[in-house]
Amino acid sequence: MSIKVMIVDDSAVVRQVLSQVFDKASGIEVMDVANDPYMAMDKMKAQWPDVIVLDVEMPRMDGITFLKQLMATRPTPVVICSSLTQKGTDISMQALAAGAVEVIAKPAAGVKGFLEDSASQLVMAVRSAAAARMSRVRVMPSAASPAASSATAASGLETRPKLSADAILAPPTGSNVFATTERIIAIGTSTGGTQALEAILTELPRTCPGLAIVQHMPEKFTRSFADRLNSLSQIEVKEASNGDRILPGRALIAPGGKHMMVKRSGAYYQVEVVDGPLVSRHKPSVDVLFRSAAKFAGRNALGVIMTGMGDDGAKGLKEMHDCGAKTIAQDEESCVVFGMPKEAIKLGAADEVMALEMIAKAICRQS
Numbered sequence: 001m002s003i004k005v006m007i008v009d010d011s012a013v014v015r016q017v018l019s020q021v022f023d024k025a026s027g028i029e030v031m032d033v034a035n036d037p038y039m040a041m042d043k044m045k046a047q048w049p050d051v052i053v054l055d056v057e058m059p060r061m062d063g064i065t066f067l068k069q070l071m072a073t074r075p076t077p078v079v080i081c082s083s084l085t086q087k088g089t090d091i092s093m094q095a096l097a098a099g100a101v102e103v104i105a106k107p108a109a110g111v112k113g114f115l116e117d118s119a120s121q122l123v124m125a126v127r128s129a130a131a132a133r134m135s136r137v138r139v140m141p142s143a144a145s146p147a148a149s150s151a152t153a154a155s156g157l158e159t160r161p162k163l164s165a166d167a168i169l170a171p172p173t174g175s176n177v178f179a180t181t182e183r184i185i186a187i188g189t190s191t192g193g194t195q196a197l198e199a200i201l202t203e204l205p206r207t208c209p210g211l212a213i214v215q216h217m218p219e220k221f222t223r224s225f226a227d228r229l230n231s232l233s234q235i236e237v238k239e240a241s242n243g244d245r246i247l248p249g250r251a252l253i254a255p256g257g258k259h260m261m262v263k264r265s266g267a268y269y270q271v272e273v274v275d276g277p278l279v280s281r282h283k284p285s286v287d288v289l290f291r292s293a294a295k296f297a298g299r300n301a302l303g304v305i306m307t308g309m310g311d312d313g314a315k316g317l318k319e320m321h322d323c324g325a326k327t328i329a330q331d332e333e334s335c336v337v338f339g340m341p342k343e344a345i346k347l348g349a350a351d352e353v354m355a356l357e358m359i360a361k362a363i364c365r366q367s
Contacts, residue, residue: 192336290316
């Protein structure tokens, strides 16, 4: 059955190009288009879409207000596609806080070319949104205070062949890392991960092991996201910079548009932030983080794969498992999208499958 999409955007060009992109995609049908939320609401009286692709800046009613009304009356997966998200991440965080499942930042100029070039990203965003369990999406009381919700920004796809972590780092050769007293935690997540990470990090004490985290997000989003979590948590949360130490009571979030790896430096662990191609169609990639943790931390690490569309991180978690690390997959019931954990479980990569509310306690047990 096709995913029925409604496009709500005041630009006729955007409506036309998006319609063409989705009409060419298998399993997606553009149900209708509207140039503002009032027209959309009128059309939805006849038929309700599976996914809404929504602009932010529109006449009569802005997209954030419309999104909040939707979530209050009939929660529906929404992909925000707006140039306002380029101007400042506050608007994007407000969209996520209001219940958007995916956010795509389009440029203020050259929109037609961007949308055509980003067809794969847009299609993946819609499919990811359609798979979201809206019952697990927690809308914040006030989107004016940009908090992490259950949504995540789309990290994008390419039409080029899907690359593995081999493109960045050679695979581990086995469990050859000596056990030490220092433990690190590697976490990977995507759609639904902003809310899930908030739930975990705000529960951790300052004595918890250091964390390295990949959340699928584009550039400029991750710093605001990290700053927000830092303001809510006892531990330090920051967007990672190359060479940052992984320390107890600190969580490092991979910057959007870069890969992040765990490296051993003498008696300490630190992160290496590098550019490179998309891996498992993402940058940052969970597979890259997990492979590096397998190779350089081995049995001294805990790997956690959480809610998200696709399979990024599944193979990397299996490598961590095979190198002696403890591994956890989030359970289906607490996931917004059970894609990434499901694929890891299929591979036999997870030692344990547990609910979101149990993961913080599992992390603390690694101290």
